[in-house]
Amino acid sequence: GAVVSQHPSRVICKSGTSVKIECRSLDFQATTMFWYRQFPKQSLMLMATSNEGSKATYEQGVEKDKFLINHASLTLSTLTVTSAHPEDSSFYICSATGGRANTGELFFGEGSRLTVL
Amino acid sequence: LAKTTQPVSMDSYEGQEVNITCSHNNIATNDYITWYQQFPSQGPRFIIQGYKTKVTNEVASLFIPADRKSSTLSLPRVSLSDTAVYYCLVAFSGNTPLVFGKGTRLSVIA
Numbered sequence: 001g002a003v004v005s006q007h008p009s010r011v012i013c014k015s016g017t018s019v020k021i022e023c024r025s026l027d028f029q030a031t032t033m034f035w036y037r038q039f040p041k042q043s044l045m046l047m048a049t050s051n052e053g054s055k056a057t058y059e060q061g062v063e064k065d066k067f068l069i070n071h072a073s074l075t076l077s078t079l080t081v082t083s084a085h086p087e088d089s090s091f092y093i094c095s096a097t098g099g100r101a102n103t104g105e106l107f108f109g110e111g112s113r114l115t116v117l
Numbered sequence: 118l119a120k121t122t123q124p125v126s127m128d129s130y131e132g133q134e135v136n137i138t139c140s141h142n143n144i145a146t147n148d149y150i151t152w153y154q155q156f157p158s159q160g161p162r163f164i165i166q167g168y169k170t171k172v173t174n175e176v177a178s179l180f181i182p183a184d185r186k187s188s189t190l191s192l193p194r195v196s197l198s199d200t201a202v203y204y205c206l207v208a209f210s211g212n213t214p215l216v217f218g219k220g221t222r223l224s225v226i227a
Contacts (some may be wrong), residue, residue, distance in 0.1 A: 006160075034215070043204070044161070044217040093160045095215075106215055108153075108160035 003027055004096050006109030013084055014117055021079045021112045023094030029074035030096035034106070035067075038091040050077050084116045121205050126222040135192045137221050139205035142186045148207040150181060150188045155202045155220070164203075165190065192223075200225045 003026040013019050023033060032051050036044040048064075050056040050071035058064045066088075068080040077096075081088055091113050095106040122140040129135045141150070149168050153161035165172055167179040167188070178191040192199060204220040 004160075036217075043219050046216060091158065095160070106151075106163075108162070111158065111160045113158060 004030075004094065004107045004109040006092075006094055006112050008112060009110060010113045010115075012115045012117065015085050016083055018080055018082045019084055019114060021081075021092055021094075021114075023077045023079070023096065023109050025075050025096045025107070028096075030077070031074065032097050033071055033077040034095045034097075035069060035077075035079050036093045036095070038093060038111075044093060047079075081114065084114070086116045089114055089116045121207060121218040123203075123205055123218060123221045125219065126224070128224045128226060129195055130226050131196055132194050135195050135199075135223060135225075137190045137192075137203055137205075137223070138187055139190070140187045141205070141207050144185050144207050148185075150179070150185075151206050151208070151215075152177070152179065152188075152190045153204045153206065155204065161204060195223075195225045197225050197227060199223065 005024045005026055007022045011019055034049050035047045037047055038044045046059050047062045047067060048056045048058045048069050050069045052071050052074050056069035066082055068082060071077040077094060079092060091111050093108055093111045095108045097106050149166055151166040152164040154164050155161040165174055165177045165179045167181050169181050169185060172179045180189040188205060200223060202220040202222050204217050206215045208215050
């Protein structure tokens with residue numbers, strides 16, 4: 001199946017700094033990418049939807065100025081957590097589609113665990 | 118987006134067949150049903166997808182009744198490595214974000 005890669009897999013940062021997470025589709029063109037966050041023992045929560053070349057659509061309650069999403073190419077989307085605080089510590093997962101647009105099959109990255117000290 | 122309901126958790130012994138049923142009463146005509154598996158600290162992994170009747174692949178079978186208001190994921194002869202959370206989702210277009218329910222936490226016991 002299609003491969004989606006995330007980097008870094010783990011990141012630890014100090015409170016107040018910004019962290020960038022990359023999501024790449026390795027063998028297909030991802031017209032749409034989705035960003036999720038997941039707290040321990042909870043389900044994935046959709047944060048935003050990004051389409052290549054346009055602004056991301058954020059879910060209710062997600063601060064767009066805090067979670068900056070860029071989808072500048074068909075193979076790369078980035079999530080930047082700005083001025084990170086300990087409550088932003090979470091598991092962030094991206095997913096991408098584009099290969100099978102009519103069946104809802106998504107391909108997920110490996111996830112990125114952010115720890116804010 | 119169709120809401121899904123699954124059992125919170127299930128336990129099984131190794132070697133048994135496990136069936137996880139998901140309810141999606143308001144599934145739309147064009148929606149597909151997709152199941153994902155997630156291990157701790159990993160992204161979800163696609164297991165199987167179907168629209169109606171029965172679909173089988175090398176790891177699972179998916180049974181969908183005629184009214185499509187539910188679906189059952191069948192895992193034959195589970196092993197300890199099948200311990201994971203299983204999510205069922207319904208969606209039409211790949212451009213529509215998938216909204217995850219709570220999933221079913223399967224624990225396989227030796």
